[in-house]
Amino acid sequence: MLRLKCPYCGQMVDETELTPGGEAHLKRATQNSSDDELLDYLFNRRNPKGVHFERWRHTFGCGKWFVVARCTVTHEVFGVYKAQTLKPPKSVVDAIANRRGHETQESQ
Amino acid sequence: MSTRLVEGGRCIDRRQVVKFQFNGKQMSGFAGDSLASALLANDQHLIGRSFKYHRPRGLVASGPEEPNGLVTVGEGPSIEPNRQATMIELYEGLTASSQNHFPSLEWDVGAVADLASRFLPAGFYYKSFMRPRRAWEFLFEPMIRRAAGLGRLPRHQDESIYEHFYVHIDLLVVGGGVAGLTVAKAAADAGARVLIVEQMPHWGGRTSVDSGMIDGIDAAEWVNQLIDELASHQQVSMLNRTTAFGVYDHSYVLALERVEDHAPISGALRQRMWRMRPKCMVIATGAIERPLCFQDNDRPGVMLASGIRDYLKNFAISTGDRTVVALNNDDGYKTAMALAKAGLEVPVILDSRRPNDGDLTQQVRDLGIKIEFGRTVSSVNQSKGRIRSVRICSQVGEGATLHEVDCESLAVSGGWSPSAHLWSQGSGKLIWDEALSAFRPDLKRPPLQDDGSHNWAFTAGAASGCLPLDQTLDDACDVARAVFKRLALSGKIVRPEVEREKAEPPASTCLSPSGIKKKARAKAWVDFQNDVKVSDLDLALQEGYMSSEHAKRYTTLGMATDQGKLSNVNGLMIMAESRGVEMSEVSPTTFRPPYTPVTLGAIAGDARGSLFKPYRKTNIDEWHDKNGAYWERVGADWRRPFCYLKDGEKVREAVDREALRVRQTVGIFDSSSLGKIWVSGPDAGRFLDMLYTGVMSTLPIGRCRYGLMCNENGFLIDDGVVARIDETSFLCHTTTGGSDYIHGWMEDWLQCEWWNWKVYTANLTEQFAQIVVAGPEARKLLGKLNISDIDAASLPFMSWADRQVGAFKTRIFRVSFSGELSFEIALPADQGAELWRQIYAAGQEFDIEPYGTEALHVLRAEKGFVMIGEETDGTVTPQDLGLDWAVSKKKNDFLGKRGQKRPCLTHSDRWKFVGLETVEARAKLPVGALALGVGLDSHGFSKSIGRVTSSYHSPILNRTIALGLVENGPQRRGDILQFSTEAGPVNARIVSPVFYDPEGTQLNA
């Protein structure tokens, strides 16, 4: 059972308080998107062996969505941040670079 | 025979005789016995039949690694199958029976499987059951269901109590042997909060069994003194009979305490699950001995050397007067010495290694025991279920018999594997240690904490691969220092004084002899519990299953309840040898929790019966219950009356009566569970325009509008009525099951996509009770309660208004899901029951009846109203359901709009919404029945062109009605389709989905 820090509550919370929401920073398809772009948006997800940016909601807590940068192999957490952003904040990107170096580029 | 010796047995109390039953036979043992030792004391060697070939099997080991000794405990309905006899402590009245045999353990019909074993090779399941398809259904599956499976399931509910317990500690020490205890003592003295768990009833692990000296006193005594100190230590909690069975993500650890299993009391707390995230964990779980693979190595009487030693020293059990010891490492010498010191005969030690003169070799020689180096066992002779002699051959040869030695018991030792399961479960890696001839924890790749730190879990002692006592203690002190660092402790770490041992390195083959021939390979077992032989591994390789993970699944090696504790490493060694690769190139299969089986009761804890998933109840629940409610669990965990049963009434009769009453006079319905989500703010209208397929921003204050929600695929996910409360506020009704989900869905879009929009949402579902009064007399009835201005002009259809109803402040919505004149009255939840009672009382003169969810469904189906979850299944669009009118064509965007333009959703042969009327009015279409088309589909099955989504008996029409989705359905109205049902084909005509009152006159009655 994962234990993640909700950036709103500032608490470490067990996975049972949370709902997963899949890959973060997806770009919503527009009405002018091609069929391929639409299919990408609807169905294709990154499945990295390494650092992943994923959405979680503190459902049985404050109800807020946040993003976790987590290594899918080791469950190492590099940072959590509020969902109202189009890309990971610099502090999280730096934390990944400090600890993993090369993986940062692939993950972006 | 196996017997109890007159002296010895450090764990038993000979003054306390304990009576028990095995397979109906009365037996007795002593307090402190395990069931396994007590059976051996009664010369009960045969303990079960093997899983696949039904070979007779006896005990092999003395602890949780035992593969054969699975028994069913208890009698009658309250049995518990598959318990390890080695892990059951004997108690008065214990009843156990063996498994996997018919009709009796001694004489078993299934044993013909052994004779036919060449027809049941590895991969048998995969090969046999593919073709022909029918054979699977009628021949193989029933046969396998009967033959397979270990034991039988209990028929009755488990009366025992289980609980979960959370604990917060600095250090968890798993294993109460000298390594674990040494670390625990040091850390506790330095101020850490420590929990020590030990799976067995006794502390001290192997060291207490094997003689030795620590700090100048007997090792067992040394352990006892340490235990006394720890037991009174303020910082320490100690749990014996407790197995830490799983390490999960982010240092989550589960341990199972067997509270009452050794002295069961009916209805008492039986097991406790400990849940924790220790700051630091020391895995001091020892090591597990491996068997040797020779012909007929599974015969009762062939046991692990450590097992024979445990039975002898702990329980004073002799497994036979003469025991041959066959080994490839030092440790088995200790068994030979223990036997000799107890006065038992060890005719010969077969040491497959080259001649050596280690300390132990010398000690054995001093006792006058003969050692044959470079020799091993090629096979055993047996009769009447027991071995009689062993055939001896050269280790390096092909197995030609050099001579034969009589014996009743054979102790084997194929080396020791560190028990690093928890390390591996925590995603620490293992590495092959050539000198140790075993996989041991790779200190360079340890389990990680969530912050990426790697120094939170350590192995200590034999679990690290440090087998001799002096090395174990060295390692324990190293680990204690690492723990101090992790927990920022300071203090002294004292290494107990022991003599240095001169150890000889073990050999690294389990095949006996090395050149074991084909015929012997087919009778040499690797995995006893899952009946996997050396020849099965050969076959897997021959068929291309090179990776250990693939070969494991193909052969089922290590997949039984013992999780391959004895077999995994041997299997990997055999495969590596056959492939000609080094063990260092082989990756071990992943260890997964649980280390030993865990009862479902312990996993469930308190969460069973009514606490498993507690119901949500409306304020009116008690009234329903007192008035004949026939309950059903519906979405979001609510319980709602399916119908209300009157005396002697059948469910179907009640539903008919209730539905009819709504059509004829008036009915009352509790719709409190309906989702109610408050959406407010300057951008609320704009937001709802994105969420619903229709336009909500233009909805006038005081009006209601039916809305549909789709996901981005374009598929329908929820529906409901939206009411505009004021300029910036809306109340969105959702389905009962959808309330939490839809609220979460709204928040998702608001927080993660349009976070600068000014919108606030609140899930008010539980804040309001909602009562539906429906039927031609509904308005007249409400008039009796002094409600003003609910006439059609003041409160027209699809509008709402705040109205005083007697003493209650309510909000009335004029919406209808039944097609009848209908008022939905909402008020604060705690007042719901009282208003309900008043309406019900006032309704008596109109013959008011409460109606349940099923009558609601009948009424809506008669009107052709769709129901989320009935007509929809996640692949249905609003357009499929003929709800195009509720999908805006003007809006630039809404969730699902782009998705709905996908060619697959606009295709002309989509299945579309229709009514279905069986040609024979009494015939009923089952939900899910498929309409047959012409020809075959791409899979060679009959082509389907539609399906039934809802099906009811309509009391007002006095016939069955159904709704469904049919290819081009609306254009084929009048056509007769054939539906395939279990009762044979049923013909039905495609009709309008509106079966009743298509003009809608009732709505404004």
Ligand SMILES: [Zn+2]
């Ligand atoms: Zn939170």
